[in-house]
Amino acid sequence: MNEFSLEIIHLQSLLANGLQWNWQIDGWIMVTAVLCAVAATILGNFLVLRQLSMMGDALSHAVLPGLAAGFLLTGTRDGFVMFAGAAVIGVLTAVLTDWINRLGKVDEGASMGVVFSGLFALGILMINQIPHTDLDPACVLYGNIEFVYLNKTNLWFLGLESVQIPRSVLVLSVICIVNSLFTLAFFKELRINCFDPALASTMGMRPKLIHYSLMAMVAITVVACFESVGNILVVAMLIVPASAAYLCTGRLSTMIGLSILFAVSSAVLGHLTAIWGPWGEIGTSTAGMMALVSGVLFCLAVLFSPTGGLIMKWWRKSRLANSILEEDILAFLYRFGETSSQSKQIAIASNPSEIAAASVEQIQDKLLVPVRAVKKMIASLSRRGMVSSSGDQINLTEKGRRQGKDIVRSHRLWEQYLASTANVSGDKVHANAEKLEHFTGPALRTLLDHETDGAMVDPHGRPIPPETPLPENTESQTDSNKNL
Amino acid sequence: MNQIPMAYFFEGELWQRLVRMLSLADHNTRVVLAGTLLLGISCGVIGSFTLLRKRALVSDALSHATLPGIGIAFLTAQAFGYSGKNVFLLLFGAAIAGCLGMASILLIRNQTRLKEDAAMGIVLSVFFGAGTAIMVAVRNSPEGNMAGLSDYIYGQTAGMLATDAWLIAAVGLVSLSISILLFKEIRMFCFDTSFAHCQGLSTRFFDSLLMFLIVMVTIVGLQAVGIIMMVALLITPAAAARFWTYNLVKMTWIAALIGGFSGVTGAFISGLGENLPSGALIVLTASSCFVFSLFFGSKRGVFVRTRRRWETQNETDREHLLRDFFEILEGKNLALTTSQTESSAEVPLGKLLAKRAWKLSRFRKVLRFGTDQGWLLESDDKIQLTARGAREAAKVVRRHRLWELYLIHFAGSDPNRVDRGADMIEHWLDPDVLAELESLLKEQSPPSTVASSPHPIEKDIWSSEEEKFDVGSIDKGDRQSEDQE
Numbered sequence: 024m025n026e027f028s029l030e031i032i033h034l035q036s037l038l039a040n041g042l043q044w045n046w047q048i049d050g051w052i053m054v055t056a057v058l059c060a061v062a063a064t065i066l067g068n069f070l071v072l073r074q075l076s077m078m079g080d081a082l083s084h085a086v087l088p089g090l091a092a093g094f095l096l097t098g099t100r101d102g103f104v105m106f107a108g109a110a111v112i113g114v115l116t117a118v119l120t121d122w123i124n125r126l127g128k129v130d131e132g133a134s135m136g137v138v139f140s141g142l143f144a145l146g147i148l149m150i151n152q153i154p155h156t157d158l159d160p161a162c163v164l165y166g167n168i169e170f171v172y173l174n175k176t177n178l179w180f181l182g183l184e185s186v187q188i189p190r191s192v193l194v195l196s197v198i199c200i201v202n203s204l205f206t207l208a209f210f211k212e213l214r215i216n217c218f219d220p221a222l223a224s225t226m227g228m229r230p231k232l233i234h235y236s237l238m239a240m241v242a243i244t245v246v247a248c249f250e251s252v253g254n255i256l257v258v259a260m261l262i263v264p265a266s267a268a269y270l271c272t273g274r275l276s277t278m279i280g281l282s283i284l285f286a287v288s289s290a291v292l293g294h295l296t297a298i299w300g301p302w303g304e305i306g307t308s309t310a311g312m313m314a315l316v317s318g319v320l321f322c323l324a325v326l327f328s329p330t331g332g333l334i335m336k337w338w339r340k341s342r343l344a345n346s347i348l349e350e351d352i353l354a355f356l357y358r359f360g361e362t363s364s365q366s367k368q369i370a371i372a373s374n375p376s377e378i379a380a381a382s383v384e385q386i387q388d389k390l391l392v393p394v395r396a397v398k399k400m401i402a403s404l405s406r407r408g409m410v411s412s413s414g415d416q417i418n419l420t421e422k423g424r425r426q427g428k429d430i431v432r433s434h435r436l437w438e439q440y441l442a443s444t445a446n447v448s449g450d451k452v453h454a455n456a457e458k459l460e461h462f463t464g465p466a467l468r469t470l471l472d473h474e475t476d477g478a479m480v481d482p483h484g485r486p487i488p489p490e491t492p493l494p495e496n497t498e499s500q501t502d503s504n505k506n507l
Numbered sequence: 508m509n510q511i512p513m514a515y516f517f518e519g520e521l522w523q524r525l526v527r528m529l530s531l532a533d534h535n536t537r538v539v540l541a542g543t544l545l546l547g548i549s550c551g552v553i554g555s556f557t558l559l560r561k562r563a564l565v566s567d568a569l570s571h572a573t574l575p576g577i578g579i580a581f582l583t584a585q586a587f588g589y590s591g592k593n594v595f596l597l598l599f600g601a602a603i604a605g606c607l608g609m610a611s612i613l614l615i616r617n618q619t620r621l622k623e624d625a626a627m628g629i630v631l632s633v634f635f636g637a638g639t640a641i642m643v644a645v646r647n648s649p650e651g652n653m654a655g656l657s658d659y660i661y662g663q664t665a666g667m668l669a670t671d672a673w674l675i676a677a678v679g680l681v682s683l684s685i686s687i688l689l690f691k692e693i694r695m696f697c698f699d700t701s702f703a704h705c706q707g708l709s710t711r712f713f714d715s716l717l718m719f720l721i722v723m724v725t726i727v728g729l730q731a732v733g734i735i736m737m738v739a740l741l742i743t744p745a746a747a748a749r750f751w752t753y754n755l756v757k758m759t760w761i762a763a764l765i766g767g768f769s770g771v772t773g774a775f776i777s778g779l780g781e782n783l784p785s786g787a788l789i790v791l792t793a794s795s796c797f798v799f800s801l802f803f804g805s806k807r808g809v810f811v812r813t814r815r816r817w818e819t820q821n822e823t824d825r826e827h828l829l830r831d832f833f834e835i836l837e838g839k840n841l842a843l844t845t846s847q848t849e850s851s852a853e854v855p856l857g858k859l860l861a862k863r864a865w866k867l868s869r870f871r872k873v874l875r876f877g878t879d880q881g882w883l884l885e886s887d888d889k890i891q892l893t894a895r896g897a898r899e900a901a902k903v904v905r906r907h908r909l910w911e912l913y914l915i916h917f918a919g920s921d922p923n924r925v926d927r928g929a930d931m932i933e934h935w936l937d938p939d940v941l942a943e944l945e946s947l948l949k950e951q952s953p954p955s956t957v958a959s960s961p962h963p964i965e966k967d968i969w970s971s972e973e974e975k976f977d978v979g980s981i982d983k984g985d986r987q988s989e990d991q992e
Binding site for chain 1 (some may be wrong): 563617625631633634637638640644666735746749750786801
């Protein structure tokens with residue numbers, strides 16, 4: 024292994040000689056990396072969707088004895104035999120896992136683990152018996168993408184002059200095309216099999232056959248990528264871009280497109296960071312950096328994805344929380360006015376200017392939220408003409424009062440409904456109504472009114488205010504309905 | 508090997524090594540064997556819990572995630588002017604990276620809509636990728652080429668020192684005592700998480716505890732088995748032990764035994780030759796134990812279960828044959844009772860065979876068993892039930908019809924549909940259930956006689972033309988029952 028690493032160091036110092044970009048070397052490395060990433064990620068989408076991600080890991084380990092056997096038979100790692108051996112072992116891994124899972128009643132993950140670790144150990148033992156080969160444990164693990172340009176092969180275009188391209192590029196291009204054709208040709212079958220295997224079965228699609236052909240394709244792809252990025256980083260290319268794409272969209276075709284985009288970016292950025300990153304003179308492993316960059320892209324997807332990203336989730340949550348707090352403030356001010364008007368024996372409706380004002384401290388005291396949040400919401404409410412503040416005192420405007428009344432009406436209707444119709448005990452209705460009031464529109468209020476036989480008071484004996492006939496009052500309520 | 512004469516073998520290097528290792532002459536041999544033994548035992552115990560918790564592959568992700576930790580610990584130590592080869596420091600780095608990996612898995616699982624399998628795959632590959640990149644930097648550092656950090660990837664027991672063995676012993680002791688002290692709680696947690704939760708145990712605490720134990724044993728195992736194959740030592744012995752017992756305590760003991768055996772055997776064989784990596788050999792020993800247990804395990808092994816199924820099949824076949832016999836006789840108004848004392852009339856063989864879609868060999872086997880038991884008498888393609896056989900047949904049919912009647916009267920099933928249900932369950936009705944059925948159905952069926960079938964018995968459609976089955980009536984019946992539904 025040390026000999027090998029010395030070679031890498033030597034080659035890399037050659038490669039990054041003065042950190043110069045060399046098209047002959049870096050160009051081919053990048054082409055290989057991109058092809059490898061694309062070939063793997065196309066199939067990876069289906070692994071992620073079928074929750075078989077660890078099968079990718081299992082296959083990438085388990086093909087080793089197939090490779091070693093192919094190598095022992097032919098004495099070369101270029102041959103077709105190695106691919107065949109790997110494909111056979113790949114399907115065998117899937118079959119054995121399934122078999123141990125069903126017949127031995129071993130949990131699926133565990134049977135996968137038993138099969139692939141056993142086969143990998145066998146492969147390592149076999150490789151150790153082959154003296155002086157370029158199929159050694161280190162290249163199994165890390166690949167040798169830095170070497171690809173050394174092993175070139177002739178290619179004739181339309182009988183014209185021959186072009187020399189690296190063998191890996193040729194192989195990976197073929198694999199890429201085959202994988203794309205496989206996905207395009209069986210897109211419908213693969214999709215149904217991902218989302219509803221039972222449906223696939225009733226439509227006569229033979230899910231088992233689809234499953235095993237997918238496994239065989241993954242195994243072949245793994246072998247083709249093996250010598251470039253190594254077996255564990257194949258797992259990165261299989262799973263990570265596809266997972267990131269999964270977080271960003273809900274459509275399979277978009278997901279595949281996005282995953283290819285992520286895969287290409289991680290390959291290109293991976294190589295660039297490997298030679299120009301803070302690694303000193305000689306750069307670092309391109310394969311490792313590809314995996315790391317794909318991980319970074321995944322983290323970005325987790326944070327910024329427009330559908331399920333954490334930031335989007337947080338923003339929606341805080342918007343909902345704000346609108347609920349606003350409604351709570353309006354309802355509080357309405358109730359406050361109600362109690363003080365009762366003590367003064369004045370009907371509020373007849374004399375709106377007499378609505379009692381409350382201070383921020385009083386609101387904060389009742390709603391148990393920070394002063395800052397209350398002040399922010401009051402500022403936003405007064406911008407929209409819901410409240411007016413004079414000095415320390417906050418007053419409801421006519422518009423705000425209607426809104427507050429609707430919320431209080433929703434609250435008391437719900438309390439009455441829960442107590443009378445749903446048989447919820449009296450001490451629990453308030454907490455429930457407190458949540459439900461924010462998601463209740465005029466239509467639901469009418470229904471509740473009907474269900475409670477037009478009750479005038481809630482279970483606590485407070486009056487249920489009448490419905491306001493104006494449609495524009497429900498503006499913010501429908502907003503909160505949308506957020507739900 | 509075949510070309511080498513035996514004499515050469517005994518004088519050769521291999522023999523000498525074998526003798527030296529068997530006699531535990533070298534200090535190093537003793538250290539390595541003790542270390543791998545202890546490692547195998549603790550992995551077996553912890554693995555049993557992770558297997559039952561269905562977390563087997565987590566150990567794979569966690570062990571891969573330790574690589575960047577090892578590299579960074581090495582580089583950090585060097586940056587502060589210490590030697591990077593301090594095992595404790597490297598393992599400390601590995602532990603931190605492992606815990607980070609564990610946290611990442613939990614975060615991805617809980618905070619995104621990805622499932623645990625994708626979370627494990629992502630952590631495994633991205634952490635390992637980072638590790639690969641850092642390892643290149645390690646190799647380029649002054650001490651790098653001699654650091655032997657690559658041993659952590661595939662495992663190499665030869666380099667194990669006494670301190671390493673002591674470390675394994677310490678971690679093993681801690682994890683064992685935690686498992687013994689919290690055995691009841693862990694067991695509850697493994698089998699019924701929601702029940703454990705109701706008992707006031709914190710799911711999060713035990714999940715984290717289990718993951719922490721995995722990280723601990725994984726890290727001390729890195730040296731012997733390596734990052735890649737560590738997962739096998741945690742999964743395989745436990746999975747193998749499950750074939751031998753249904754009892755968790757016994758399973759844990761057996762898993763520890765298999766783990767210890769694999770560790771010692773793998774390390775031992777590895778010590779015999781040059782190109783024999785210890786990690787691979789330990790794993791292969793464990794895999795062989797697994798394969799052996801899979802087939803020969805005394806409780807859930809494939810052979811035992813196949814034999815059990817085979818026996819059940821035979822018993823079912825026998826009872827079906829007896830019932831067919833009974834029904835044929837019944838069709839000729841020669842019904843038997845459970846207190847029959849004389850042999851029945853003779854029935855041609857072909858008529859019995861026509862009742863079932865059996866191959867001739869299967870039919871013959873059932874017949875042979877019947878004659879051996881003294882139930883049947885066979886002569887010139889005609890069979891007769893002995894008195895014993897007749898009683899047996901009457902019992903079987905009685906069970907079948909009791910169940911049919913039960914389905915009709917108490918479960919509201921359609922009479923045309925009860926035959927199949929009774930067909931399946933008639934073999935498993937034990938005396939208690941029969942007694943209960945009898946008391947429920949007293950008026951329908953007086954004891955010791957067999958009630959007539961509540962539905963028309965299918966005539967042998969294949970054997971005789973004139974008794975042609977009335978397809979129309981069945982269709983009508985089916986349609987009626989569908990209408991009722």
